[in-house]
Amino acid sequence: MTVSLTTIYSLSFLVMSVAFAAACFLYRWVLRYKVQNREIAEVARLIREGANTFMRREYKILALFAAVVSVLILLLLPSPIWRGEPLTNLSMALAYIAGTALSAIAGKIGVLVANDANARAAEAAKQGIKPAFLIGFRGGAVMGLAVVGFSLAGVAGVLCLVGDATVLLGFSFGASSLALFAKAGGGIFTKTADISADLTGKVELGIPEDDPRNPAVIADNVGDNVGDVAGMGADLFDSNVAAMTSAIVIAQSLSGSLKNIEMVFVYSIIGLLSSIIGIASARINRRGDPTSALNSSTYVTTAVFLALTAAATAVFDGFSWRIWGASATGLVVGVIIGITTDYFTNDSRPIVRRAAHASASGPAFTVLSGVSYGFISALPAMVGIALSALVAYNLCAPMGDGYAIFGIAMSAVGMLSIVGMIISNDAYGPIVDNARGLAEIGGLGEETIQVADSLDSAGNTVKAVTKGFSIGAAGLTVISLLGAFMSEVNTALAAAGKAPISGFDLMDPVVFFGILIGAAIPAVFSAMLILGVDRNAQRMVSEIHRQFDSIPGLREGEPGVKPEYDRCIDIATTGALRELIPAGLVTILATIVVGLVGGASAVGGFLVGNIVSGLLLALFMSNSGGLWDNSKKYIEAGAEGGKGSQAHHAAVIGDTVGDPFKDTAGPSINTQITVVSLVASLLSGLFASFSLFV
């Protein structure tokens, strides 16, 4: 059977419509539950308003940023407008805007639904674990389907309208810009609020986590939504679009009879369908274990995806079993990375327990053991990514020149194909986390809180798997973005009448120069975000102190006295954006400076250094943060002396260190790498034609 591009585009839009229909169905299903508790309704309203405030502000700054960038694109990319074709420049600028806009809309939808879902999940927890689980999960699934639907439709739309893969880079860069704001900005927001709330509430005043007297408590809940739901969604939108884009850019440069671009779309379409099936299959089993419900729906999605892509490979002309193998390898490696991440961060495994035990000797040992195991935890994931790249290479190299890299790109597409499912699992976490807080605020009783607790803990466990997955996928994606960069450089060199390059030689000191600097950038970027959280938390802590000092009756909790929640939200918002922008600019400027100094070869090295050290640090920070978090929870559950013990005190310090590691810096590194890779590809013409020293 043959499949044409036109059919593919129609199919993409059709499947997108199915996804949106499913999302609407799920959303309406969630809304069927009514919120009756007035306290909960009130707090949910405050959270919604806070989230809206943040997103409005964020999107306003982003719109400014996007306006500047799109004018620059219009003038300069892919080639200066006075030299090239104005229409292509216009297309690219518009594609860029579309990329930011679609990601923004998906994020907005996700936050909206999460907000409705968390109040309802709290209420439903009164009736037991099953309905509450489904509300949390299906609320998250709306975001998952929206993200995947938009990314598929966006890529298909751009390609269908323009027919040039290079313009897709603009779309992908748009998605990355937004992800940088959403993920890193949201990450700073959420940890600012979280740390300030803990420091002033739990530590200074000794009041519980979600006590409504604390002026930062709403900001904290807002943070869970904007950081974890919107940020994570934007991140995976970005990875998914980048994986498809790089596969398509490479596919365009390939010769041969294979239907390369069609294959990319078919895999993505099947991935979306499999995710819908997986989402529909999610049910809590008889033992009432939410973790296995989440995991088994992931495995269902994976199995359906593998079966359907195998069928497509058998049916469609020009589809290759080698590519199927590469993509299957990516998916399997993704699952394996997830499992090893779980080993390092799950409190029923030895590592978290050892870290908890180390806490008994004091906070320095909590930190040292967390750092050490975090370092070690990077190895299996990096070996996994390395092996899947190697297998994809060996499988696809016999197909012809350039197919090896295309195989790696398809491996990334394979890993990301089930991203709808991954996001559903991931967004489930903050929803039930918030539901737990709301259950406490609404006074729904010990039993309901326990139900919410067990849902929350499943969210934390599953998060490890999904995080491992998204880092693994990002790893493969950026390797293929490197391939896309080389394609673009060669296109630019050909246009300038120069000989193409065949690669980047490590023995070339210009490449090495790039590698060293590229490797330092993720460290600097992470540090700037962490310091940003720190500075911002200090601002918020003084605001909280001001409120406690100046609002009579607040500290004592007199009835009717409310803190000024919006001031804290304001500080978190303004600060997050203020701290984020320098970090983003440093990475982009470093890319440009390296390119101007050493040309395309230096940038090739820069990207590799950036990828390698970025992956290492992202894995390290995400996993050590996760294991500190869970070892604190493990101690709170009674181990090593339980709550209030020396070990607990130490574990709380470890958890505070881990907060910006795992929720701000670690997960933002992915986005930083993608942004840098896309900037490099977009500016390849400049780097190919000019360099200062080489």
Add this chain to the structure above:
Amino acid sequence: MTVSLTTIYSLSFLVMSVAFAAACFLYRWVLRYKVQNREIAEVARLIREGANTFMRREYKILALFAAVVSVLILLLLPSPIWRGEPLTNLSMALAYIAGTALSAIAGKIGVLVANDANARAAEAAKQGIKPAFLIGFRGGAVMGLAVVGFSLAGVAGVLCLVGDATVLLGFSFGASSLALFAKAGGGIFTKTADISADLTGKVELGIPEDDPRNPAVIADNVGDNVGDVAGMGADLFDSNVAAMTSAIVIAQSLSGSLKNIEMVFVYSIIGLLSSIIGIASARINRRGDPTSALNSSTYVTTAVFLALTAAATAVFDGFSWRIWGASATGLVVGVIIGITTDYFTNDSRPIVRRAAHASASGPAFTVLSGVSYGFISALPAMVGIALSALVAYNLCAPMGDGYAIFGIAMSAVGMLSIVGMIISNDAYGPIVDNARGLAEIGGLGEETIQVADSLDSAGNTVKAVTKGFSIGAAGLTVISLLGAFMSEVNTALAAAGKAPISGFDLMDPVVFFGILIGAAIPAVFSAMLILGVDRNAQRMVSEIHRQFDSIPGLREGEPGVKPEYDRCIDIATTGALRELIPAGLVTILATIVVGLVGGASAVGGFLVGNIVSGLLLALFMSNSGGLWDNSKKYIEAGAEGGKGSQAHHAAVIGDTVGDPFKDTAGPSINTQITVVSLVASLLSGLFASFSLFV
């Protein structure tokens, strides 16, 4: 003027003799001071015995290890003995043994002299800062001169006897093996003792740092000697030999009229002479400032070196100004790296103060700010290394094929040429640190302790510069080892009748596979060392508790009651070696596995990944450890509430985290990288002829 290799060898031995004469003179000068205080003499004796115990044990295990490795070399390297020339194998095995032996002897001398010097420096501090400074400095200089003398003589000896640069790799590998034991083993030893002494003494019992009641106190002082003096000496012996070796291996493969090998030796000889002049010039100025005395002698050495090498370039036929430029660049960059390191770790600069200020918000913020600034501090050093590699490349590339890499190697030789001076400054630190402890134990009075304190603090400040220097030098050395690896691979390929490779292409997934795994190894290695310190400290803490519980009157400090110091030394020794060996084996095995899977290309990538992430982590850990240490001292001097404040408590936790960072893992990474690079070069024949998947 022409210079022949025979002249060079003679000159090398002559200059070595001068260095040894100078060392003997300095040692006798130190011994002129008599130790009169009986307490001090007794404790100094205990420290000497403890150090001897550790070194005897260490060298015994090392001898076993070396025996096994030398038999393996005899049988297999450079080619299997049944196929190649048995005489070459024998030479290489002997060279390996010589490498370990010379480094071991230098370490032994250093520890011996440091031991004699610290008691005398304590006594001399009674008479004022000048004599005490000179004893500390000259005691350290003995080690410096011994290390450089041995490395020069060893390299010249091997080359003069065998005439084959490949055999030199065996010598260098011997030096690396010993450095791994001395640096990482010594690092585990010293931090085990330090942390245990602090935890039980300062934290639990509230007794001062060097209180003789504490059973770990002697082990702690021994640790300063074996970790900082012997370990650092072995490390720089290793770097120096590796830099010369890689320059000579590359020089051998070059064609052209330049006197390449001669140049390497002339630069090293001049470096040693300049160090002697610099050492002789060290005097404390009128303001009595030991820091500027140490720094100005470094600058004197640098200036003399640059002048004399310029003269040599002008005088000798075939010497090149381009090479001189490359080497001068390395030296200047080394100084710049040192200065930036100082910026991040000196408590008169803003960074340490900011970290101290963050401590006021609690230990989590101490850790977060230290980690962040540590990350950022890696950037300037990595840019410096990258730029000096690039400059050396651009300077030397016009000289012909392969000269670019030779230029980088000479840049490393330039940086390391003044290593005699660097070691003198570095060994000064632990000597005056111990002197301070002895002054306290001997009850020499507040004024003497203050003198010792100011000497100690200068040691800490200068350490930053020397550490930056040695990491920078190691960075350039391993880049040139990469060049040596490629030379060896091509020799092996030529022997097997295969086509040579011209480089390692980043776009080749096999290379990328190696990079990813190579980058994870320094993280895993560091983690294993840190966890080793942790486990070992737990063993020692329980031993200390046992002694306090079972020796009557010890806790109360009754006169005549002594703890069993040797039990603690025993635990530190056994544990250090037990924890070190798995970490060393993991890195070596990873190299071999990657080579067997992906062949020479994968190993090339592996080395680069290892270098890049190793440099990043080494800089991060050394600098954040240093800044925590100094921010604690800054608070103790009265800032942020001074001793006993919340901030101080937090800063102590930061310092404990930093201890294994800066004294165990961080500085051992250099050695790990060198070991891996040499293993790769030695096994290049295997990797070139066999691989599983490629």
